[in-house]
Amino acid sequence: MRQSNKIKHRNSDIGELFERATSGERRAVGRLLSIVEGGGAPADQVARLGHPLVGRAHVIGITGPPGAGKSTLVGKLVSEAEKAGKRPAVLAVDPSSPLTGGAILGDRVRIDANNVNTFIRSVATRGHSGGLALSVPGSVRVFDASGFDPVIVETVGVGQVEVDVTATADTTVVVANPGTGDAVQANKAGLLEVADIFVVNKSDHSGANDVRRDLEIMLDLSHATGAEDVAGGRAPIVMTNSLDGDGIAELWTTITEHYEHLVESDRLVGRRSHRLKTEVRSRLLTGLEGMADHLLAQRFEALRRASDESTAPSELSEQLLVELFAGPNVDD
Amino acid sequence: MSEAASSVETESSSDAPLRIVLAKIGFDGHDRGLRVVARILRDAGCEVIYLGLRQTNEDIVSVAEQEDADCIGLSMHNAGHMTLAPKMVEALRAAELDIPVVVGGIIPESDIEPLKKAGVAAILGPGASAEEVGRTVRDVVNARA
Amino acid sequence: MTEAYENWKQAYEAAKLRDVDFETMSGVPVEPVYGDAPYPGQYPYTRGVHASMYRSRLWTMRMFAGFGTAEDTNMRFKEILRNGGGGLSTAFDMPTLMGRDSDHEWSEGEVGRAGVAVDTLADMRDLFADIDLDSVSTSMTINGPANVAMAMYIANAENNGFAKAGLAGTIQGDILKEYQAQKEYIFPPRPSMRLVSDLVRYTTAEMPRWNPISVSGYHIREAGSTAAQELAYTLGNGFAYVEAAVAAGLDVDDFAPRLSFFFNSHSDFFEEIGKLRAARRIWARWLKQRYGAKDERSMLCRFHTQTAGVSLTAQQPEINIARVAIQALAGVLGGTQSLHTDSFDEALALPTEDAARIALRTQQIVAHETGVTNVADPLGGSPYVEWMTDEMERQAEEIFAHLLDIGDDSILEGTYAGIDNGYFVGEIAESAYRFERAVNSGRRIVVGVNEFTDGDDKENRELLRIDSEVEDYQRKRLATVKAERNDEAVRASLATLVAAAEDPTENTMPPMIEAVRTMATEGEIVSALEGVFGTYIEPAVM
Structure with a gap:
């Protein structure tokens, strides 16, 4: 279902919207994100205005197979970030229906719990994956320019574009689940190569250690991880339980340390x-x-x-x- | 015919799908209707931001800002619509958000006019067809454009 | 004569029969059962839980009551008892079901509306005033805060001189289906199951006449599931409770005989009958073979049935009477132990008294005029009915296999996993959507909705409305109770309860009973427990 009323916003003064966004007005940020998602010349204008202001935010990509508990994990991570006095933003990407172009975006409920300072935007892939490749960097730029930090991009690691946009983060986290052959899946999807940090979620599950071992073996065999060039070793594997919060503090520390290492090195x-x-x-x-x-x-x-x-x-x-x-x- | 023509025109003027926030307020846990409507709207090409149960007005206002929503759909099955729906409309007005509110569920005929007077943009009954849901949402959004 | 038949005959002859003529309207005498073994009352009980079925005892015609204040409902209860009813079925209002008090912000407009408001022990006292709790059987439909309601019921009974060992009744207490369908949850699933285990252990030890869980598929079906999903998720929940109780140290035969079930009876006649027959067979097989039950009573799937509220239409509501009659008949031919028939006006508002009377009369027609009660499982042996029964079982077994797969060979763990990852909610919503699309496209006809729509007369239908006086009254009452109690005692009792909740080896029931005695409110008790257990937020997986 297409509509016309956002035309009005497109024609409104993007510069003014930008000023309101950078001075902290959430509604203006929301509107700018719509303009970026809509693409075309207005989106390019947002990019021009935003580009000089970026570079302050730590961009974190989080990906993994469906049902890995990513959203709950992201919710816990933004709580850690808020506790550390940060102002996080999340871009939660979900696929659109290839048939109708519509989407049901339900992730934010799991991310949202009690994180009042976090800005969450639900994004649909809108059928054409090329659109996502343009809109995600554009949306990250809006968040960065508006003073949000960290900016977390959450995707389902199934399509190449999803993997690509996550892989361009400063820190890329790949989530796997016990009992579902996730380690093998991650390997197939090319996620092993892009991961700076691995998370085995649902660590209370009996198969959690098996997944950890599978990952270690595959990493030892491949030698092709993003973390190698930073820490000179294999990407760390963190065990978490997003239901009760076990391992979340450790994961947050690992993520921030990875970023500090990037800066220092x-x-x-x-x-x-x-x-x-x-x-x-x-x-x-x-x-x-x-x-x-x-x-x-x-x-x-x-x-x-x-x-x-x-x-x-x-x-x-x-x-x-x-x-x-x-x-x-x-x-x- | 003229309706079809105008919708084609609408389509060519913007590619952005409608973004619709769906939620229930208060204790009422009957979400069958809300979940069915979510699917109807998805299949009509909308992006549905599904909040589900036990949301507050403040939650919904905040989400509508972040998601730049075009419309808010509330489902009510507990006869609390006469107090809850006008409060939602009021909360949006207070936040200076001009976003139409559509209410669906078991709404007695006699309550429809008072709800509209209170600022609810449209009411969908329990037997509303997919076509009716899609048309209603499109109409209330276009009326604000 | 086969041995099975001889055994059945013996059981039948030992049963006490109703004093009526078991013959047709035209005077043709009929046998109590036809067809082949296994006969009614024989493992795996596909054909019924008793040898003589309705010849001995009709199903219980249980009608739900609860509205306004506790005093209002008490008056309705006494009227039911005066009219010869032996069972009281209590409906609570939404705030009570959600564990919140009448003065909670969200309670506005909900107090006393769809049931009775119970905030404190004082309300429970008024609700059951002057009722002989030794002789009645009470059913309480409440889940999230079931233990609080149970604590109040026990404390009130003891205050009035009734020993808890003599109390008879059922509390729904089926928390798993709340996460799957009805959504009246409070705490996350695992701590909720801890509370279920506490109640089961307590009643098993102290209250032999009390049924602590009524495993309910009704709400799963109302949320949009198919018949087979209703069957499988419900029995799966039953298995999960068995596994949890066994893990809590109970013997399956100490506990399983006091589990009962609650199913929906929808409009597809033979599918419903097949579902109910399959339910008995599956339960018996699983309890015997997987869970090692020795006691026959553990293997009996006894159930209550209610007609499908969701099938009632707002258009031409009078025709709902016909729907309810057909659904009620399916429940009876499926061998139900009790039945609630919906009122025709429920798609519009809460039922009026007239509509509720017509609903009760509908069951009475099935019971006394149709002759279906003369023969146990009269459809048994019909090729179609037997095939449908097998098909329902086959579909259910597929779902059990999936739950075992995602639960590492445990139904309980599979159920947790299915709740966590949105499996149940998503599957139910898909089924609801599939049905909706079929109606929308006209491939499925719903009379009065997408066909035969002439004759809908919308004007001046009498609807029941609850006035807001009840709410004001209840809030004032709560304020008075709070003003008159000893706050220090309330605080101390809640602290003891919290300490018990923090220690998984403790049973929270005794300190909860002590807490309600101090007039701690339901909302206060629930909030204190949320401090330990957390509050559940549904993953919005579609």
Whole structure:
């Protein structure tokens, strides 16, 4: 179901909204996030205004399979952050229905409990994963510029884009659950490579230690973890129980220590530069995709008519690529 | 026909799905209707921020701000609608949030007019069809645009 | 004659029969049972829990009462007893069910509305004033704060000279289905189960005539589940209570005979009958084979049935009378031990007295005019009914297998896991949505809603409204009780209760009984326990 009333907001003065957001008005932050999610020129304007103000927030990505207890865990983590006098923000990403584009976003209830200073925004992937790759960095920027710290991005670690946006965080946490083959799943989804910290949640479960052992074995075999370049060792594994809060304080300490280590070892700059590059790449791909679609719409039929049946798809695409970068073929 | 035409126009003017907060206030735990409506709205292309049971007016106002909600849907099955629904409307007004409130549930015919007078944008009865739910939400949001 | 038949005949002949003619309306005498073994009253009890079924005793026609103040309900109770009723069934108002007092902020508009308000022992005293608690059987429908209500009932009885060992009745006390469907929970699941275990241990030791849990599928079905989900989740909860009681040190046969069940009877006639027959068979098999029950009574799934409130339509409400009659008949053909029939106007408001009378008369027609009570399990042996029974059992077994899978071979752990990860809530909501879509698309006809809609007459229907005087009265009463009590004694008793709650080896029932004697309110007791156990927030998994 589409609607029109936010047009009004889009046309309102984004600069003024920005001032209100940075002076702490939550409603203005909420509105800016909608503008970012909507994409296009207004979102770009928000990005321009926000970019000079960013860099203060510790960005934490949390991902894992569905049902791993991520939301409850995030709720406990923001409580720790609030206790430490911080002003956290959470971006809780859930998939949209591929059929209808709609979504039911139910995570915030589990995050929200008693954390009055935390700003929580529920985000749907809105069908096209490219949108998420643009909107998540944009929303993180709004939070950072508005003075929120830390900014936690929570995703279900199933799609490549979800993994990617989590992986561009300063600290990436991968959550696994006992009894569900999660360690193996995480390996398959490419999560082992991006994790700075592993969490085995539901530590009271009988299979928790098995998962820990599986993770250790896989990490020993792969040598490809994000933490290796920071601490020179394997990514730490923290056992937690998000129901009773066991291990949460330790996890929070591990996360903040990871960040301090990044700062002290000067690796934060590299990470942030990588994040910037990833975002630019996403934007570039989106732009190219738009150009490709445009070109296809303009040229494909004519090109096919002009070629014979034996022309291979690769030849067609090569010809279009040439046109894309050399300009249109004038003798058409 | 004209309704169809205008909805196409609406669609082309913005891609953003409607964002709707669904909640129940107070003790009442009958959430079957709320969960069904959540699915109806999802399948109509809305983004539903599902808060579920035992929310307070303050909770809902705060969530509506953070989520930049277009509409708030409350479900009531305990006959408390005559006190609870107007209080929700009042809380939004006090916070200067211009967001329509739709109430669903067991609402006797005679209570509909007083609720509308109190500022409730629309009322959906127990037998409301999916089509009716979708149209009502779209209409109350567009009326505020 | 087979041995099974001889055994059945012996049991039948030993049973006392009602003094009526077991023949058709036209005077044709009929046998007490037809078809093959196993017969009614024989393991696995698919065909009924007794050999003689309704020939000995009709089901109990239990009607729920509770409204306004404790005095109002007390008057209704006395009227029921005067009219020959032997059982009192108590409905509490929403604040009481949620463990909050009448002066709580959220109680506004709810006090005394859907049941009686009980804040303190003083209300319990008024509720059961001048009633012989040794001779009546009391049913209390309350779950989250069940132990507080039980403590008040015991303290009040003792204050009036009745020994607790002589008290007879049932408290619903089924907390697991609250997380799955009805949502009237207070504490998180595990501490709630601690309280259930405390009550079970206490009643097992001290109150032999009291049933501490009525495992209820009714609300699961009302929340939108299918028949098979209702069956499986309910019996699964029953298994979970058995596992918890055994873990708390009880022998299965000390405890299981006092479990009873509560099912929904919905509109699909044969599915309901199959469900109820399957319930008895599954329970008997699991108790015997998995939980090692030796006592036959442990294996009997005895249940109360209520017609499906959710099936009642606001459109053309009078036609609900026909729905209720068909559902009631299904409950009886399914072999229920007691039955509540809904009033036709319940989709609009609380039932009026006239509507409640028609509902009771409906059961009486089934009991006395239809002849279905002459023969035990009259549908047994029908290929369709037997197939449906098997099918319900098959679907339920699939669900049990899933619970065992996610619970490391424990139904209790599987139930916790299913609550934590939203399994039950999500499955029920999906079923509700599937039904809704079928109605919306017109593939399923609901008479008066999406077909045959002529004749809906909306004007001037008489509805029951509770005035706000009850609420004012109850708040004043609570204020008076609080003003007259010894606050120091209240504080001390709550501190003792909290200490017991913090020690998992203690039983919280004795200190809770002491606390209610000091006129500590239900809300105060619940708040004190929340300090130890925490408050449950539902994971909004869709």
